[in-house]
Amino acid sequence: xxxxxxxxxxxxxxxxxxxxxxxxxxxxxxxxxxxxxxxxxxxxxxxxxxxxxxxxxxxxxxxxxxxxxxxxxxxxxxxxxxxxxxxxxxxxxxxxxxxxxxxxxxxxxxxxxxxxxxxxxxxxxxxxxxxxxxxxxxxxxxxxxxxxxxxxxxxxxxxxxxxxxxxxxxxxxxxxxxxxxxxxxxxxxxxxxxxxxxxxxxxxxxxxxx
Amino acid sequence: xxxxxxxxxxxxxxxxxxxxxxxxxxxxxxxxxxxxxxxxxxxxxxxxxxxxxxxxxxxxxxxxxxxxxxxxxxxxxxxxxxxxxxxxxxxxxxxxxxxxxxxxxxxxxxxxxxxxxxxxxxxxxxxxxxxxxxxxxxxxxxxxxxxxxxxxxxxxxxxxxxxxxxxxxxxxxxxxxxxxxxxxxxxxxxxxxxxxxxxxxxxxxxxxxx
DNA sequence: CCGCATCCGGGGCGATACTG
DNA sequence: CAGTATCGCCCCGGATGCGG
Numbered sequence: 001x002x003x004x005x006x007x008x009x010x011x012x013x014x015x016x017x018x019x020x021x022x023x024x025x026x027x028x029x030x031x032x033x034x035x036x037x038x039x040x041x042x043x044x045x046x047x048x049x050x051x052x053x054x055x056x057x058x059x060x061x062x063x064x065x066x067x068x069x070x071x072x073x074x075x076x077x078x079x080x081x082x083x084x085x086x087x088x089x090x091x092x093x094x095x096x097x098x099x100x101x102x103x104x105x106x107x108x109x110x111x112x113x114x115x116x117x118x119x120x121x122x123x124x125x126x127x128x129x130x131x132x133x134x135x136x137x138x139x140x141x142x143x144x145x146x147x148x149x150x151x152x153x154x155x156x157x158x159x160x161x162x163x164x165x166x167x168x169x170x171x172x173x174x175x176x177x178x179x180x181x182x183x184x185x186x187x188x189x190x191x192x193x194x195x196x197x198x199x200x201x202x203x204x205x206x207x208x209x210x
Numbered sequence: 211x212x213x214x215x216x217x218x219x220x221x222x223x224x225x226x227x228x229x230x231x232x233x234x235x236x237x238x239x240x241x242x243x244x245x246x247x248x249x250x251x252x253x254x255x256x257x258x259x260x261x262x263x264x265x266x267x268x269x270x271x272x273x274x275x276x277x278x279x280x281x282x283x284x285x286x287x288x289x290x291x292x293x294x295x296x297x298x299x300x301x302x303x304x305x306x307x308x309x310x311x312x313x314x315x316x317x318x319x320x321x322x323x324x325x326x327x328x329x330x331x332x333x334x335x336x337x338x339x340x341x342x343x344x345x346x347x348x349x350x351x352x353x354x355x356x357x358x359x360x361x362x363x364x365x366x367x368x369x370x371x372x373x374x375x376x377x378x379x380x381x382x383x384x385x386x387x388x389x390x391x392x393x394x395x396x397x398x399x400x401x402x403x404x405x406x407x408x409x410x411x412x413x414x415x416x417x418x419x420x
Numbered sequence: 421c422c423g424c425a426t427c428c429g430g431g432g433c434g435a436t437a438c439t440g
Numbered sequence: 441c442a443g444t445a446t447c448g449c450c451c452c453g454g455a456t457g458c459g460g
Contacts (some may be wrong), residue, residue, distance in 0.1 A: 001230075001452095002433090004258060007317035007384055008327040010237055010302055014308035018230065020211075020452075027220055039424050046215060048453050053424055075460085076422065091304040092220055098301055099223035107217035117218040174217055211432090212452090230433070247442050283455055287442065414429050 016062050021047055023095070025055055026088050026204065029065065029081045031116050032160060036076055043160075045112040064088070096120035104182075106175035113174045115140050115147035118181065119158035125182045126207045128154045136203050139166035142174055149206055168199035183209040226272050226293055227298065233305070235265055236298050239275065239291045241326050242370055246286055253370075255322040274298070306330035312391075316385035323384045325350050325357035328391065329368035335392045336417045338364045346413050350377035352384055361417055378409035393419040 001019040003108040004011040021044065028043040029035060035043075041052060045174070056079060059065035068078045081088075103121065107113060109191050118140065128136075131154030138149040139162065148163040170177060170187070172195035179185035179193065186205055187197045197204065211229040214221040225389035227233050231254065238253040239245060245253075251262060257349070269275035274295040278288045291298075304338060313331065317323060328350065338346075340355065341364025348359040349372065358373040359366070380387060389395035389403065397407045397414055 004234065005320050005322060006234075006327070007313070007321040007323040008237075009306040009308075009309035009313055009330050011234060012312035013305045014233060020228065023224060024214065024216075024221060038421085044223075046453090048452095048455090049423085050425070051314075051452070057258075077424095087308060091301070091308055094301040094304050095223045096219040098297060099219035102225075103217070103219055104224035108213075108215070110215050111217040112215060113217040117216070120219050135362075160270075166332075206220070251442095256434085258436090260445080261433065276460070285441085290437095 013091075016064070017091075019055065019058070021029055021051060022055055022059065023088075023092065025052070025059065026064070026085060027092055029079065029085065030089055030092060030159070031119050034068075034078045036078060036079045040079065043114055043116070045114075059085070093120070093123075099198070100124065103178060111164040113142065113145070114160070115142050115145045116158050118147065118149070118174075118177065121178055121181055122149055122158050123156055125209060126151075126156050128156060129206050133206070134207065137163040137166045138204055138207075139163040139169040140168065140177065141171040142145060142177060149207075155206065166199065167203035168197065168201055168203065171196045179202075180208070215331055221262060223301075226274070227301075229265065229268070231261055232265055232269065233298075233302065234415060235262070235269065236274070236291070237302055239295065239330050240302060241368070242286045244278075244290045246288060250289065253324055253326075255324075268326065269295070282417035303330070303333075307334060310334065313388060321357070323352065323355070324370070325352050325355045326368050326370040328357065328384075328387065331388055331391055332359055332368050333366055334338075335419060336361075336366050338366060339416050343416070345416055346416065347373040347376045348414055348417075349373040349379040351379065351381040352387060359417075369416065376409065378407065378411055380414065381406045390418070 001015060003015045007076050011060065017026065024044055030041060032043065041047065041049065044052065056065060058069055063082055066080050066082050067209040068080065070076050070078055128151045135152040136150065140147045140149055146162045147158050147160050149158050170180065172193065176185065176190055176195040180187045180190060180195070185193065187201055211225060213225045214346050227236065227302065235250065238250050242249060251257065251259065254262065266275060270277055271382070273292055276290050276292050278290065280286050280288055324366055338361045345362040346360060350357045350359055355366050356372045357370050362415060380390065382403065386400055386403040386405040390397045395403065397411055
């Protein structure tokens with residue numbers, strides 16, 4: 001991005017992460033941890049492949065992302081956030097908080113969705129009623145895309161992939177799942193919204209507000 | 211900005227404020243309050259005038275900015291943030307915090323500066339040691355640009371313009387003033403950095419950390 | 421298959437000129 | 441004072457190619 005050429009802290013930050021797609025790449029790396037190029041592409045539907053390569057180079061040069069070559073049998077490149085990159089989490093948090101009103105009406109036609117994007121709604125809305133209790137894993141599945149909602153020591157997070165030992169499973173369209181996470185919809189009264197909840201519902205209920 | 215078409219809270223926010231210059235326009239409106247078009251241009255050196263007009267229209271349409279026509283004798287247009295627009299302040303706060311490391315080496319050659327941009331460094335670094343005490347005004351002047359650093363009820367803020375009854379005045383280059391505000395430089399030992407402090411230095415010292 | 425590089429069309433952006 | 445008009449450029453989007 002062309003610099004704003006302003007001696008201002010906000011402008012300097014936007015010089016680094018203000019480009020199109022850049023903060024969404026940081027989002028993916030925050031949620032996924034170490035990621036391959038292809039995984040990032042999958043989490044950024046619509047990005048042009050050359051743009052992703054450009055942005056990763058720029059972020060690496062800015063000290064936000066680091067690149068690692070895996071050992072020969074794997075022979076793949078792995079991208080990670082640096083400490084400086086992880087320091088962007090509060091920025092993403094506030095962007096996500098401000099955007100919540102745009103989520104309550106459900107996805108716009110043509111909107112893509114990935115289950116692990118539920119991480120910020122989950123962190124904003126959920127609270128573990130039993131933070132000292134055993135860790136919980138809840139499997140989320142939407143349109144064949146899997147993610148794991150987990151609470152450990154009162155810390156709530158969502159990561160992509162399948163759960164090892166889920167206490168419960170929730171399947172359905174994104175808007176319905178968001179309704180449950182936000183506390184607007186009871187998990188056992190949500191069948192008519194295309195939502196299926198199985199397993200130990202109380203484990204899920206332990207995380208819900210109200 | 212072209213939509214990311216993602217059902218994700220972060221992406222939805224960037225659909226609204228992710229365009230170039232947009233968040234800097236919000237910065238100006240946060241710091242200045244109700245502003246005229248020309249004042250905004252002055253606080254956004256380098257912006258193309260058609261871009262400013264476009265952005266203001268988009269922000270108005272998104273419910274972030276509201277436009278008011280003043281009465282005939284004044285006959286000017288005044289732009290203000292809506293409640294929704296002011297809710298972006300935490301986003302700007304975190305962007306500013308992340309950008310602090312880019313400020314410590316001083317401005318890059320060609321960087322523009324406005325005194326009221328010191329608002330976020332001030333809010334990040336300063337703390338009123340006597341929050342119950344009388345309100346303080348400290349005049350800041352840099353390159354002929356004036357701003358007021360004020361503390362009232364423990365709330366620290368910086369606004370553009372001249373102070374009415376400043377307890378102290380600080381004049382000098384931006385980097386030197388930032389050194390004082392961050393606590394790295396003693397206000398009375400900063401003469402060799404081109405800094406001049408006059409008036410009741412203890413009023414300033416009341417706000418400094420350490 | 422993974423991680424890009426290259427090419428090309430379109431639109432957002434930058435700079436300046438101009439106007440009610 | 442508050443914009444509009446215009447024009448060139450470069451960033452971005454989409455497709456394809458290609459070496460490891």
